[in-house]
Amino acid sequence: MPEPAPITRRSRVRELYAHPLGRDIVDSLAHQVGRSPRWVDNPLVGALRLGALPRLSGGRLDDAFVDALVGLLAAVPDRPNPGPMPLREAWFKEAVFYQVYPCSFQDSDGDGIGDLRGILSRLDYLKGLGVDALWLSPIYDSPMDDMGYDIRDYRKVLAEFGTLDDLDALIAGLHERGMRLVMDLVVNHSSDEHAWFREALADPDSPYRDYYFLREGEPDTPPNNWRSFFSGPAWRWFPEAGVWGLHLFSSKQMDLNWGSERMRADVVDMVRWWRERGVDGFRLDVINLISKTPGLPDGNETIGALTGFTGLEHYFHGPRLHEHLRQLRAEAFDDPDCVAIGETPAIGAQMGKLMVGDDRGELDMVFNFEHLENPGRTRFDAYRYDLRHLKRYYTRWQADYGDGYWMSLFFDNHDNPRMVSKVDPRSEHRVAVAKLLATVMFTLRGTPFLYQGQELGAVDQRFVALDELRDVESLNLAAELAATGTPPDEVFARVLAGTRDHTRVPMAWDASGGFTTGVPWLAGDGGHAEINVASQEGDAASVLEWHRALIALRRDSPALVYGETLVERSGSRVWRYRRRRGAEEYLVVLNLGDRPARTAPPPAGAELLLASGSGTGSLAPYEARLWRLG
Ligand code: NOJ
Numbered sequence: 001m002p003e004p005a006p007i008t009r010r011s012r013v014r015e016l017y018a019h020p021l022g023r024d025i026v027d028s029l030a031h032q033v034g035r036s037p038r039w040v041d042n043p044l045v046g047a048l049r050l051g052a053l054p055r056l057s058g059g060r061l062d063d064a065f066v067d068a069l070v071g072l073l074a075a076v077p078d079r080p081n082p083g084p085m086p087l088r089e090a091w092f093k094e095a096v097f098y099q100v101y102p103c104s105f106q107d108s109d110g111d112g113i114g115d116l117r118g119i120l121s122r123l124d125y126l127k128g129l130g131v132d133a134l135w136l137s138p139i140y141d142s143p144m145d146d147m148g149y150d151i152r153d154y155r156k157v158l159a160e161f162g163t164l165d166d167l168d169a170l171i172a173g174l175h176e177r178g179m180r181l182v183m184d185l186v187v188n189h190s191s192d193e194h195a196w197f198r199e200a201l202a203d204p205d206s207p208y209r210d211y212y213f214l215r216e217g218e219p220d221t222p223p224n225n226w227r228s229f230f231s232g233p234a235w236r237w238f239p240e241a242g243v244w245g246l247h248l249f250s251s252k253q254m255d256l257n258w259g260s261e262r263m264r265a266d267v268v269d270m271v272r273w274w275r276e277r278g279v280d281g282f283r284l285d286v287i288n289l290i291s292k293t294p295g296l297p298d299g300n301e302t303i304g305a306l307t308g309f310t311g312l313e314h315y316f317h318g319p320r321l322h323e324h325l326r327q328l329r330a331e332a333f334d335d336p337d338c339v340a341i342g343e344t345p346a347i348g349a350q351m352g353k354l355m356v357g358d359d360r361g362e363l364d365m366v367f368n369f370e371h372l373e374n375p376g377r378t379r380f381d382a383y384r385y386d387l388r389h390l391k392r393y394y395t396r397w398q399a400d401y402g403d404g405y406w407m408s409l410f411f412d413n414h415d416n417p418r419m420v421s422k423v424d425p426r427s428e429h430r431v432a433v434a435k436l437l438a439t440v441m442f443t444l445r446g447t448p449f450l451y452q453g454q455e456l457g458a459v460d461q462r463f464v465a466l467d468e469l470r471d472v473e474s475l476n477l478a479a480e481l482a483a484t485g486t487p488p489d490e491v492f493a494r495v496l497a498g499t500r501d502h503t504r505v506p507m508a509w510d511a512s513g514g515f516t517t518g519v520p521w522l523a524g525d526g527g528h529a530e531i532n533v534a535s536q537e538g539d540a541a542s543v544l545e546w547h548r549a550l551i552a553l554r555r556d557s558p559a560l561v562y563g564e565t566l567v568e569r570s571g572s573r574v575w576r577y578r579r580r581r582g583a584e585e586y587l588v589v590l591n592l593g594d595r596p597a598r599t600a601p602p603p604a605g606a607e608l609l610l611a612s613g614s615g616t617g618s619l620a621p622y623e624a625r626l627w628r629l630g
Helices: 013-018 020-032 037-041 050-056 063-074 116-121 123-129 164-176 195-202 261-276 301-307 321-331 349-356 388-400 419-423 427-443 472-483 488-498 543-555 558-562
Strands: 097-100 133-136 153-157 180-185 189-191 214-216 235-238 243-246 253-255 281-284 339-343 365-367 408-410 447-451 564-568 574-581 584-591 607-611 624-628
Touching (some): 013 020, 020 037, 020 063, 020 349, 050 063, 063 301, 116 123, 116 164, 123 543, 153 164, 164 180, 189 195, 195 243, 261 321, 321 349, 349 388, 365 408, 419 427, 427 447, 427 543, 427 584, 472 488, 543 558, 543 607, 558 574, 558 584
Parallel strands (some): 133 180, 180 281, 281 339, 339 365
Antiparallel strands (some): 214 243, 235 243, 564 574, 607 624
């Protein structure tokens, strides 16, 4: 294939669209405004030069923006493999993953904090649900400024969670049951209490000095204009050393410098150490952020205003990202059975393909987040999520991801409120919405990731005051809004819409909780008295049994795992797709709205396997139906 011409200000919009990052940007903008990106095919639009965008945008985009865009595209020379690639079968494609948030799953010693022994005691529940692999959020030693995503010692377990022996017992318990363990690998940053950072700060000649981004300077002038994801500037002043330190997240999470060869070698060592303990894979926290533009230049203000994060273009897909990922794969988890799942905020479909393509030697899957909010919305907006967005998003990705690429499928995790509540907070629709989302997760092509409580249809919490919240992101945002004069009730409403604490509350095992005999570390009332494991187990109409049935069906159906996805034409409020492999075929029909909807009957001879409503005639609000066609 001829080398694509480099993108310059004189390049045309159609060349931009032929570039993976350019295409992601255009697709995402089109998606945001609810338009098809195919307008790029219009010869007039396609022929526009990038340099003309400021004039055509009526001043909304400036020359500096075009330069930043061109610079970004120039930094991505790779293209996804356009040729067909064979479908590679793998355990992680067939598996159902379940994310455990250690603080809140099961407490075994009554201190109100979940722990490893508690998790061990619940493995039979997970096995019974049909879970194949457990993804454990961080259990490492940490001051817990960001709930363990600020690691003080990568080779030690936090005392409240237990010991390394407990972890070994958990690994053995999982393996005995034919299940696997995926650990969180948090190496974009470490805690400011990590020994590396303490030494780097204390001694300018320390070998650890270049493990971080430390810059000498003046207390009033941060080295650049980058903003932190958790409010305020991305720089913290350390008066004792007269230096600034870079932190893209909380001021206690110091960014590691992946430009340092020694730092990378230490990370590789540490990962190998965990592999030797029997860990089966890793979920790599914000892994696309690890490579930063050398020199850490200022971020473009327009990009900052558009995304909310000034500086983003200098690290969301840095110049050495692929090189670093390949090194990790080759040196730390070269075994094809070791799964590597990248958490990759701000990465679109095409750039994702550059990380997960079978020809790339980097990651197996990524978590992308575009489907979690409706166009133009952010997590901190209170609104009703329109499921038509989900249909458009997955239709696009499923069509685009051929046999050489694999997707993750998820809705809930520890960083987001409950999807069920976002779609429809009315309790009379909870069960139907939860079943619809589960149907999507277990019948599309990709690996499903459940988050604890999702299998029960858990909802957001009725927090009543800010002081009930624990999450650093929420508390920083509240402080920032208050400082700019936002009235307290508005501050609370905004934080409540998006707080990560909604999903961080303890798991509800029975009507009285069943999580701890002590006082739970995080309170919250999400209707646990009704929405709990004990009340749903054995009840055929429950959300929990719906999950069990879907998981069991998927396990026995190669078409639901590996089959192609064929979207059928339907009204916009109905989503119909088939999954087919060889002679095995299924039809899924979903009502995306809160009113009954008409849809064509299935082909003659179809066998109805599951229906969350009556299964015949018009679809009830949010009804999901699944047929076997052959
Ligand atoms: C993503 C994690 O999921 C989130 O909980 C954390 O705050 C950030 N990365 C920073 O580690």
